[in-house]
Amino acid sequence: MSGNGLAGRLLAGDRRALARVISKIEREDPEVHEIVREIYPHTGSAMSLGFTGPPGVGKSSVISHLIQLYRAEDRRVGVVSVDPSSPFSKGAILGDRIRLSDHFLDSGVFIRSMGSRGHLGGLAAGSRLAALAMDASGCDVVIYETVGVGQGEVEVASAADVVVLCLQPGAGDAVQALKAGVMEVADVFCINKADHPQAKGAASEVRSILEIGHELDPEAPIPPIIMTRGDTGEGVGELREVVREHRKEMEAGGRLEARRRASLREFVVSWATDRLEKELHRRLGRDDPEIMEKVYRRELDPISAAEKIFRDV
Amino acid sequence: MSGNGLAGRLLAGDRRALARVISKIEREDPEVHEIVREIYPHTGSAMSLGFTGPPGVGKSSVISHLIQLYRAEDRRVGVVSVDPSSPFSKGAILGDRIRLSDHFLDSGVFIRSMGSRGHLGGLAAGSRLAALAMDASGCDVVIYETVGVGQGEVEVASAADVVVLCLQPGAGDAVQALKAGVMEVADVFCINKADHPQAKGAASEVRSILEIGHELDPEAPIPPIIMTRGDTGEGVGELREVVREHRKEMEAGGRLEARRRASLREFVVSWATDRLEKELHRRLGRDDPEIMEKVYRRELDPISAAEKIFRDV
Numbered sequence: 153m154s155g156n157g158l159a160g161r162l163l164a165g166d167r168r169a170l171a172r173v174i175s176k177i178e179r180e181d182p183e184v185h186e187i188v189r190e191i192y193p194h195t196g197s198a199m200s201l202g203f204t205g206p207p208g209v210g211k212s213s214v215i216s217h218l219i220q221l222y223r224a225e226d227r228r229v230g231v232v233s234v235d236p237s238s239p240f241s242k243g244a245i246l247g248d249r250i251r252l253s254d255h256f257l258d259s260g261v262f263i264r265s266m267g268s269r270g271h272l273g274g275l276a277a278g279s280r281l282a283a284l285a286m287d288a289s290g291c292d293v294v295i296y297e298t299v300g301v302g303q304g305e306v307e308v309a310s311a312a313d314v315v316v317l318c319l320q321p322g323a324g325d326a327v328q329a330l331k332a333g334v335m336e337v338a339d340v341f342c343i344n345k346a347d348h349p350q351a352k353g354a355a356s357e358v359r360s361i362l363e364i365g366h367e368l369d370p371e372a373p374i375p376p377i378i379m380t381r382g383d384t385g386e387g388v389g390e391l392r393e394v395v396r397e398h399r400k401e402m403e404a405g406g407r408l409e410a411r412r413r414a415s416l417r418e419f420v421v422s423w424a425t426d427r428l429e430k431e432l433h434r435r436l437g438r439d440d441p442e443i444m445e446k447v448y449r450r451e452l453d454p455i456s457a458a459e460k461i462f463r464d465v
Numbered sequence: 466m467s468g469n470g471l472a473g474r475l476l477a478g479d480r481r482a483l484a485r486v487i488s489k490i491e492r493e494d495p496e497v498h499e500i501v502r503e504i505y506p507h508t509g510s511a512m513s514l515g516f517t518g519p520p521g522v523g524k525s526s527v528i529s530h531l532i533q534l535y536r537a538e539d540r541r542v543g544v545v546s547v548d549p550s551s552p553f554s555k556g557a558i559l560g561d562r563i564r565l566s567d568h569f570l571d572s573g574v575f576i577r578s579m580g581s582r583g584h585l586g587g588l589a590a591g592s593r594l595a596a597l598a599m600d601a602s603g604c605d606v607v608i609y610e611t612v613g614v615g616q617g618e619v620e621v622a623s624a625a626d627v628v629v630l631c632l633q634p635g636a637g638d639a640v641q642a643l644k645a646g647v648m649e650v651a652d653v654f655c656i657n658k659a660d661h662p663q664a665k666g667a668a669s670e671v672r673s674i675l676e677i678g679h680e681l682d683p684e685a686p687i688p689p690i691i692m693t694r695g696d697t698g699e700g701v702g703e704l705r706e707v708v709r710e711h712r713k714e715m716e717a718g719g720r721l722e723a724r725r726r727a728s729l730r731e732f733v734v735s736w737a738t739d740r741l742e743k744e745l746h747r748r749l750g751r752d753d754p755e756i757m758e759k760v761y762r763r764e765l766d767p768i769s770a771a772e773k774i775f776r777d778v
Contacts, residue, residue, distance in 0.1 A: 185768045192766035416760050416767055421745045423771035424778070428741045432734045447729050453505035454729055455498045458736035465737070 159190035162289050170289045177281045191288035198287035202309030204298045205318035210344040213382025221392050230286030231263040232279045233297040276307040310337045311415045314399050318342045321354035346379035472503035475602050483602045490594045504601035511600035515622030517611045518631035523657040526695025534705050543599030544576040545592045546610040547621050589620040623650045624728045627712050631655045634667035659692035
């Protein structure tokens with residue numbers, strides 16, 4: 153089957169075509185370029201949400217309840233779940249997909265896990281393309297779920313219109329997220345496990361940190377903090393409302409378009425950079441060319457080698 | 466003062482020159498290239514250690530005791546501590562440096578924190594250059610300390626001869642580290658807070674995970690697991706011995722050289738890639754050129770834009 157036919161079926165809302173396209177994206181199939189060319193004009197209407205936070209805070213449960221609410225409004229939902237690669241499990245150790253399985257039989261919900269291929273630029277780009285494919289296939293809402301709080305996760309989540317940072321009480325998560333630079337990209341905070349005895353304390357901790365940030369930079373708004381319970385769904389309705397409101401405000405103020413532009417620019421830069429990186433690894437990795445031998449023998453410093461290689465490419 | 470003079474003073478072991486060179490590395494001063502060219506032939510003799518693991522496990526305390534042991538052998542020690550950037554603190558929120566302050570008055574110890582400049586390739590390259598500078602200035606041991614368990618931290622730590630992954634009991638850290646792909650780069654495991662009631666359980670958990678990995682890939686050795694106490698220094702002597710042994714084995718088997726070669730290759734690739742990325746951001750970021758406008762208007766897909774830009778550069 154030609155790439156064209158596949159793109160056409162995806163645009164018609166065919167789930168199997170969507171699944172196949174995302175598989176092609178994952179294995180970096182050369183057909184992807186042609187498919188993206190075809191589907192891209194039909195993207196841009198979906199609302200995208202980034203859910204990020206450390207493992208174990210219950211992001212998937214919150215997302216699962218959120219999907220139910222969107223489904224009740226008859227909106228189609230796509231989820232791109234990004235797991236950092238693991239040498240043993242390739243992500244299979246995660247229980248998240250099991251919790252999300254409630255929705256596996258609903259044809260209005262499309263959930264896809266993407267494994268990291270080692271390189272983060274590649275991961276961010278791949279998840280971004282998967283989200284574009286979901287958008288083109290008719291999803292009204294696309295959710296990026298990322299596990300962990302590292303720079304790579306920030307990159308993935310920050311491609312979304314609205315970023316929700318999920319934390320749980322009592323784990324010092326806020327400080328960890330702060331260190332990793334995640335808090336600065338979060339539009340909305342979700343403190344899950346609201347029934348935990350330290351839940352209110354966690355919310356005040358987050359609020360204090362955000363207020364310090366606001367004092368340092370009065371331009372930075374203080375994001376709303378919502379308390380949820382992933383087990384019962386409590387608070388998830390409020391979360392949906394706050395996200396909707398936030399996106400509406402961003403749209404009215406032009407910030408949504410600015411963010412989407414920045415995100416597309418980021419994609420273009422990282423795709424081109426990734427191309428160069430792969431090209432360089434191919435050239436340098438095979439059998440240590442003379443220039444790397446010189447670096448190993450300390451006859452040439454690594455910056456000079458990099459500059460020479462950069463100019464040669 | 467010319468870059469030449471500074472490099473000369475650094476090579477003579479002048480601490481202030483070393484500090485100034487690392488500051489130049491941090492702010493990407495154009496003089497850095499010339500300085501690296503001068504100092505690079507005098508590097509390669511230091512042993513480097515990567516310490517990584519989640520925040521709060523007590524890495525700094527363990528490192529602090531390790532420094533004492535190395536100092537007792539009259540070896541000079543450099544520490545490059547890498548904190549992910551934070552919008553509020555730029556890393557200043559961390560208590561790690563306070564705990565390391567025991568050594569601030571010892572002229573045989575040089576500790577330097579490096580803030581992330583947002584881009585991880587840049588961070589890994591910067592910390593690598595700082596370590597080279599420490600090596601050139603006469604440090605016998607260079608320790609990379611990274612906070613958190615993300616791909617970026619893995620990149621920084623894996624530039625070292627030997628990578629130590631620090632975990633603590635009862636936090637599910639092993640599973641988190643596994644997910645983030647950190648366990649595959651660890652040569653030695655350190656379970657800190659050995660007095661914790663769950664310490665033995667944590668060690669068995671890690672051992673089970675490692676044994677599964679070994680079954681899946683019999684080539685993968687099972688790394689040693691050392692129990693330490695950062696508060697008393699218990700076990701740190703054993704950690705030092707295990708690290709020494711491990712490095713000796715790697716050296717004998719040729720794996721040390723292979724790792725150092727791979728790490729230099731990685732540096733060269735990431736430096737060249739970073740150059741391209743900066744160049745692209747400069748070109749695309751300023752005032753949205755026509756090509757990005759086409760992408761925003763959905764007239765051109767982002768992959769075609771990236772390919773065109775890649776070819777044009």
